[in-house]
Amino acid sequence: MLKFSGFVNLLTEGGNIKVKTSDGNEVSAAPFKIKDRGKQTNDIHTALKSIHDSYHQATGAHLFGRNAKALETGSAFAGSTKHLMNGHIPDHEFKKHKSMVGDVDAQIPMEHKDALAKHLKAGDRHGPYTVVGVKKHGTETSAVMRHDNGEHHQFDFEGTHYSGNEPHKNENFLHSADWNDAKAGISGAHHKILLNTVGLGKHKFSITHGLRSRTDETDPGTKDPKEISKKLFGNHADHDSIHSFQGVTHLIKNHIQPSQHQEIYNKFKEGVDRLKKDNSSALNHLRKHLNISDSIKESVEETHHTSVIPMVGFSPISHMGHAQDLGGALKKLPGTKHVGISKKTDVFDSTERKNIMNRQWGNVGHKTHIVSGAGETIRHAYDSLPTHGKKVLHILLGGDRQEMAKGLKSSLESNNIKEMEGRKFDEIHVHAPEDSNRNHGMSGTKMRQAAADGNEEEFHKHVGPMFNKKESNGIMNKVKGGIESKQIKLKR
Numbered sequence: 001m002l003k004f005s006g007f008v009n010l011l012t013e014g015g016n017i018k019v020k021t022s023d024g025n026e027v028s029a030a031p032f033k034i035k036d037r038g039k040q041t042n043d044i045h046t047a048l049k050s051i052h053d054s055y056h057q058a059t060g061a062h063l064f065g066r067n068a069k070a071l072e073t074g075s076a077f078a079g080s081t082k083h084l085m086n087g088h089i090p091d092h093e094f095k096k097h098k099s100m101v102g103d104v105d106a107q108i109p110m111e112h113k114d115a116l117a118k119h120l121k122a123g124d125r126h127g128p129y130t131v132v133g134v135k136k137h138g139t140e141t142s143a144v145m146r147h148d149n150g151e152h153h154q155f156d157f158e159g160t161h162y163s164g165n166e167p168h169k170n171e172n173f174l175h176s177a178d179w180n181d182a183k184a185g186i187s188g189a190h191h192k193i194l195l196n197t198v199g200l201g202k203h204k205f206s207i208t209h210g211l212r213s214r215t216d217e218t219d220p221g222t223k224d225p226k227e228i229s230k231k232l233f234g235n236h237a238d239h240d241s242i243h244s245f246q247g248v249t250h251l252i253k254n255h256i257q258p259s260q261h262q263e264i265y266n267k268f269k270e271g272v273d274r275l276k277k278d279n280s281s282a283l284n285h286l287r288k289h290l291n292i293s294d295s296i297k298e299s300v301e302e303t304h305h306t307s308v309i310p311m312v313g314f315s316p317i318s319h320m321g322h323a324q325d326l327g328g329a330l331k332k333l334p335g336t337k338h339v340g341i342s343k344k345t346d347v348f349d350s351t352e353r354k355n356i357m358n359r360q361w362g363n364v365g366h367k368t369h370i371v372s373g374a375g376e377t378i379r380h381a382y383d384s385l386p387t388h389g390k391k392v393l394h395i396l397l398g399g400d401r402q403e404m405a406k407g408l409k410s411s412l413e414s415n416n417i418k419e420m421e422g423r424k425f426d427e428i429h430v431h432a433p434e435d436s437n438r439n440h441g442m443s444g445t446k447m448r449q450a451a452a453d454g455n456e457e458e459f460h461k462h463v464g465p466m467f468n469k470k471e472s473n474g475i476m477n478k479v480k481g482g483i484e485s486k487q488i489k490l491k492r
């Protein structure tokens with residue numbers, strides 16, 4: 001998943017690349033200072049049309065749709081560039097609210113971004129611009145271009161999904177900025193970060209994937225603005241309001257419980273603090289319309305707990321001993337509860353392991369995450385807590401893994417877990433199940449041996465009574481097949 005700091009970087013990375021010239025000097029781009037907007041927009045359009053035509057001549061492909069349709073309609077432009085190039089916004093109004101624009105943001109078909117990076121070469125002329133250098137980063141190809149007046153400007157070509165010779169309407173939404181927001185001093189980045197915040201512990205938003213579940217890593221998500229609005233605010237919300245920051249604030253006010261408004265504000269403020277821009281207008285708008293304060297003194301004194309089993313692999317699946325030991329112990333621990341399931345695969349994929357374990361464990365009150373490492377689970381747990389107050393982490397691992405738990409605690413305290421991105425808990429406690437001797441008599445070794453022997457009764461005891469005999473035998477045969485094919489080791 002895209003980390004939040006990475007999400008912020010994607011939203012704000014314009015105008016920040018440097019390229020080397022043929023004489024070895026480094027050159028970076030400067031913002032467009034709005035002087036003669038009509039001439040500037042004409043020069044930009046001419047340069048992009050020239051790039052489109054030269055790319056078509058070289059490859060036969062259409063960079064901005066057939067006959068450069070996306071350039072002609074303006075649908076190729078994203079963010080503040082869309083406002084700059086919008087002839088319906090009067091020059092005097094634009095200059096009043098936007099004295100400069102960081103770079104040119106243009107959307108091209110995803111399948112052409114790598115080829116475009118090779119096509120653009122230093123020294124090439126496109127209208128009044130000359131290519132100085134090109135750099136690929138993320139989903140973008142960026143070019144530093146020197147205007148005939150000596151100024152260096154950055155052109156960002158973002159790879160997106162095209163439909164009918166123009167960027168798909170969903171892509172326009174993901175990369176949009178509302179002009180009424182801009183006039184109020186609120187950016188497109190503020191809008192997207194607020195969408196990421198509104199979902200709290202349930203949903204997350206990114207400009208690459210749209211809205212997805214924050215807890216189910218298999219959720220493909222949706223990029224459709226109406227569907228995003230439905231998921232966040234319900235079927236009866238004014239879905240047109242999803243397109244702007246001020247509109248989303250209106251939706252929060254009318255469709256999100258007031259008890260959650262302060263938490264949304266606090267999380268939003270934490271997110272925008274990473275932006276290198278003035279956030280005061282966005283924060284003031286939220287405070288005014290949601291009737292909340294910048295801080296609540298009494299909330300700072302609250303203590304918030306979260307409990308985690310950082311990552312389990314199982315061998316190859318969970319058994320009822322795990323449910324008794326780990327599940328029973330987790331249920332007794334305080335706060336939100338999170339379990340990480342390893343992404344490793346043999347004959348069972350991680351989702352199958354997750355489904356089996358959740359049926360065995362029953363109502364523990366936990367959220368299960370499919371992860372590559374323990375740090376991901378702990379970050380999920382951290383993000384589930386309110387931004388204010390004291391944060392306490394409880395780590396639960398089996399009795400034979402207490403040294404691992406202590407090492408994880410030490411790494412967290414010394415800020416050596418990369419997924420935490422500098423965030424720290426105020427307290428960390430390590431726990432073990434009460435039955436560290438496994439008096440229940442179940443183990444992964446016994447479960448695998450039962451499968452190898454075809455001992456249906458013993459295997460059913462391990463997999464649990466919540467599975468009927470047919471289901472248990474189906475799982476057992478899968479384990480048996482894995483052992484016979486050497487995908488699963490009988491003895492570990």
